[in-house]
Amino acid sequence: MSNLVNFVKTGKKIVGAAINYKAVIKKKNLLKPDKPIFFLKPTSSYITEGQSIKVPEDFEITQEVELGVIIGKTCKKVPESEAMSYVGGYCLALDMTAMSELKNARQCGFPWALAKSFDTACPVSRFIKLEEIPDPHNIEIWSKVNGKLKQKANTNDFLFNIPQLISYYSKNITLEEGDLIVTGTPPGECKKLAREKGGPWCIGKGFDTSCPVSRFITLEEIKDPHNIEIWCKVNGKLRQSGNTNDLIFDISQLISYITKYMTLEPNDLLLTGTPPGNLPVDKGDLIEAGIGDIINLRFEVE
Structure with a gap:
């Protein structure tokens, strides 16, 4: 209580x-x-x-x-x-x-x-x-x-x-x-x-498991967040590939606009958008994603 x-x-x-x-x-x-x-x-x-x-x-x-x-x-x-x-x-x-x-x-x-x-x-x-x-x-x-x-x-x-x-x-x-x-x-x-x-x-x-994430990546590991390759594979086949230099609104613009209306607090997560190629996945699929050669992650779909 x-x-x-x-x-x-x-x-x-x-x-x-x-x-x-x-x-x-x-x-x-x-x-x-x-x-x-x-x-x-x-x-x-x-x-x-x-x-x-x-x-x-x-x-x-x-x-x-x-x-x-x-x-x-x-x-x-x-x-x-x-x-x-x-x-x-x-x-x-x-x-x-x-x-x-x-x-x-x-x-x-x-x-x-x-x-x-x-x-x-x-x-x-x-x-x-x-x-x-x-x-x-x-x-x-x-x-x-x-x-x-x-x-x-x-x-x-x-x-x-x-x-x-x-x-x-x-x-x-x-x-x-x-x-x-x-x-x-x-x-x-x-x-x-x-x-x-x-x-x-x-x-x-917003459903459960709708936001799989990697480990924490330090600032030193990503020198320029506006010029990195991100990619996604499903069952080994490349689905998405893009560079953050293609963002319409960069990170500074996103933070500035959002905080004009909403308070961002320590440990809040800001997702910056996804490149084209986001197609449906099915149960049993294996999703792999990465940031260049800095990090990659794997999640199974149940």
Whole structure:
């Protein structure tokens, strides 16, 4: 319990449910999704009461009030019938969203990451004990801006309930103690967005084992990171080969742009993009990859 009280400091990820109120689907005339839609927010977006929400320059942001579910113990592939036993507590959360960036991303078919992940984009309440909310599927949540009611709804209007969310997420992503699930926001007075193409890429990029990495490589081993060969083979056949001198945005530009909106912390990993040739792999395949003759790694696909 003591660790969960400090979920803001101990949790590793924030998983957000999108379009999870029936009233939202009705109001926006959306097609009902057949499985939960979700996105990820970094824990660097947390703030707690007493801190201020900071609007990045040129951003247009809106508030989205949500019930937060805090995972009490690590879980993977949890059946719905057991899911509530993995809930350690709750919180109230605001999923602050940069609607200007969200709209642009949707129009281009890009991920929503920046719109959901800027610093201060996840204000949360204190930890709420299980006994304080006996039935999380029948509570009212609301938000006001400058004293004016903007959102009000009951969680009995969830499209996917908490066991369904936990079961679906844990099928693909390991949920760990202190992780937060924000369960979606009800309709309210927000700027209406066009129904554009594109959405979050989270399941495509965030499933377990989706980021195999090599050992740590020292600065001395890579004298010029903007002029190195990287390659990838599958079953011994070369699939990808490129030089980082072909990067559209170099490392300095990436770090500068990202840190304009998001705090990068020690040991964070920045992936700089991949050269052409990324084709499907199958179970039983052997993937090999390398940086010139500096390092190579091997992973089997199961």
